[in-house]
Amino acid sequence: MGNQVGFALWFTGMSGAGKTTVARLVEKELRNRGLKVEVLDGDIVRTNLSKGLGFSKEDRDTNIRRIGFVCDLLSRNGVIAIGAAISPYQVIRDEIRARIDNFVEVYCRCDLDVLIKRDVKGLYEKALSGEIKNFTGISDPYEAPPDPEVTIYSDRETAETSAARVMAKLEELGYVPSAEAEESYSDEEKEMVEDRLRALGYM
Amino acid sequence: MGNQVGFALWFTGMSGAGKTTVARLVEKELRNRGLKVEVLDGDIVRTNLSKGLGFSKEDRDTNIRRIGFVCDLLSRNGVIAIGAAISPYQVIRDEIRARIDNFVEVYCRCDLDVLIKRDVKGLYEKALSGEIKNFTGISDPYEAPPDPEVTIYSDRETAETSAARVMAKLEELGYVPSAEAEESYSDEEKEMVEDRLRALGYM
Numbered sequence: 001m002g003n004q005v006g007f008a009l010w011f012t013g014m015s016g017a018g019k020t021t022v023a024r025l026v027e028k029e030l031r032n033r034g035l036k037v038e039v040l041d042g043d044i045v046r047t048n049l050s051k052g053l054g055f056s057k058e059d060r061d062t063n064i065r066r067i068g069f070v071c072d073l074l075s076r077n078g079v080i081a082i083g084a085a086i087s088p089y090q091v092i093r094d095e096i097r098a099r100i101d102n103f104v105e106v107y108c109r110c111d112l113d114v115l116i117k118r119d120v121k122g123l124y125e126k127a128l129s130g131e132i133k134n135f136t137g138i139s140d141p142y143e144a145p146p147d148p149e150v151t152i153y154s155d156r157e158t159a160e161t162s163a164a165r166v167m168a169k170l171e172e173l174g175y176v177p178s179a180e181a182e183e184s185y186s187d188e189e190k191e192m193v194e195d196r197l198r199a200l201g202y203m
Numbered sequence: 204m205g206n207q208v209g210f211a212l213w214f215t216g217m218s219g220a221g222k223t224t225v226a227r228l229v230e231k232e233l234r235n236r237g238l239k240v241e242v243l244d245g246d247i248v249r250t251n252l253s254k255g256l257g258f259s260k261e262d263r264d265t266n267i268r269r270i271g272f273v274c275d276l277l278s279r280n281g282v283i284a285i286g287a288a289i290s291p292y293q294v295i296r297d298e299i300r301a302r303i304d305n306f307v308e309v310y311c312r313c314d315l316d317v318l319i320k321r322d323v324k325g326l327y328e329k330a331l332s333g334e335i336k337n338f339t340g341i342s343d344p345y346e347a348p349p350d351p352e353v354t355i356y357s358d359r360e361t362a363e364t365s366a367a368r369v370m371a372k373l374e375e376l377g378y379v380p381s382a383e384a385e386e387s388y389s390d391e392e393k394e395m396v397e398d399r400l401r402a403l404g405y406m
Contacts, residue, residue: 036280048272051265052255062254069251070273077239077282200399 004035006075007175008068008100009166011084012093012145013108014137015123016115018154018162019084022108025163030080035176038074040067041084055134061092068096075100080175088136090143102175106166107148112137114155149173207238209278210378211271211303212369214287215296215348216311217340218326219318221357221365222287225311228366233283238379241277243270244287258337264295271299278303283378291339293346305378309369310351315340317358352376 009026011019020041030037040049049066053059064087071081087093097103115137116124127135134140150169152162170176212229214222223244233240243252252269256262267290274284290296300306318340319327330338337343353372355365373379 038276038280049252049269052262059255066252070276073241073273074276074280077241077277077280079280079282196403200403 004078004080005102005175006078007080007102007104007170008071008075008096009080009082009104009106009170010071010087010093010096011082011106011108012087012148014088014110014112014115014142015086015135016118016120017108017110018152018159019086019108021159022106022152022154022162022166023082023084025159026166027082029163029167030176033176033179035080036078037080037082039082039084040070041082042086045085057089061089064089064092064096068099071096072100075102086136086142088140088142090145093145104150104170104173104175105145105148107145107151108154108162109144109151110154207281207283208305208378209281210283210305210307210373211274211278211299212283212285212307212309212373213274213290213296213299214285214309214311215290215351217291217313217315217318217345218289218338219321219323220311220313221355221362222289222311224362225309225355225357225365225369226285226287228362229369230285232366232370233379236379236382238283239281240283240285242285242287243273244285245289248288260292264292267292267295267299271302274299275303278305289339289345291343291345293348296348307353307373307376307378308348308351310348310354311357311365312347312354313357 009023011023013019020043023039023041027037027039045063045067049070050063053063064085067083067085071083074081093105097105116128119125123132123135124138126132127138130139136142150166152165154162157165167176171178212226214226216222223242223246226242226244230240230242248266248270252273253266256266267288270286270288274286277284296308300308319331322328326335326338327341329335330341333342339345353369355368357365360368370379374381
């Protein structure tokens with residue numbers, strides 16, 4: 001497609017709630033549709049943008065603002081920028097939403113009990129024992145977004161279902177052409193148009 | 204224009220050598236030609252990407268790598284990313300060049316005597332008196348690039364001339380369509396084509 005619409009797709013939620021997993025599925029689907037997309041998730045950000053930042057409130061805010069800055073640069077130039085970061089504080093998410101023209105927030109919701117039971121990275125155990133301080137959901141607040149564009153539930157649906165629901169919302173908002181719309185010209189029709197243009201010397 | 208070529212345009216040189224001034228002129232010209240462009244200069248970077256970094260060798264390297272990371276994100280998505288930072292060390296500039304597919308280096312050269320005489324921001328005086336430590340060109344090395352795509356001389360040419368020379372190189376490299384090429388269709392010809400397309404129901 002020609003000029004795609006740039007927007008930021010912001011995944012927020014506690015550690016282990018599925019932000020990166022679903023973000024990567026959505027990325028894949030957007031790429032399959034020929035769209036330009038970049039993902040800024042925790043690993044990429046820690047390596048390339050956040051070295052030297054810790055887990056104090058101030059440092060966390062700086063980190064989120066920094067991801068927001070890059071998402072803004074990309075999205076205002078027609079690229080889809082996917083941010084996936086815990087981003088626990090509402091006021092900072094609001095600030096980023098205000099800064100970016102096209103902003104879509106995906107709240108990755110999961111019961112804390114389930115996150116503690118899963119504990120894929122062993123972080124919740126360390127947070128509960130006090131080995132990790134300021135851990136979101138345990139010893140630091142997570143402020144759930146009051147009005148996200150999409151809420152996904154990693155304790156109740158598969159990541160594929162979540163990704164499909166995000167895609168449906170993006171289509172509904174007009175940020176992404178619907179999968180069917182791309183098929184609106186048949187091969188025959190395309191050939192006919194091309195033949196005419198060729199006859200006129202335009203191709 | 205339709206699909207523009209993304210590339211990074213990297214201005215390197217000592218403080219006061221004209222990096223941001225020429226970068227902003229080039230930015231303006233690129234925008235006038237309808238191209239997507241972002242400038243990452245010292246001020247923007249300090250505010251949005253580098254908070255907390257100091258002037259140690261390690262922190263400076265981190266800062267430059269970070270700007271390089273963002274320039275890569277933008278340029279690989281078809282945007283022109285202009286970086287303007289002292290970036291004194293050759294090995295880091297080489298690293299960034301290796302990372303970015305389309306990389307154009309502009310060496311902003313100016314005799315140190317002239318920079319010290321100008322001293323617009325009063326930084327050289329402070330560096331010479333020892334008030335500022337690790338100041339590039341005084342108490343910290345500036346490694347001139349051995350093979351930049353363009354060298355500009357702010358002590359011998361106007362900023363406008365420098366900007367025009369950068370634009371000429373970008374055209375020569377094929378990253379930017381030449382100003383004349385855009386005029387290859389006259390208004391009359393455009394109208395004729397549009398009339399035909401309208402008659403055929405395509406417009």
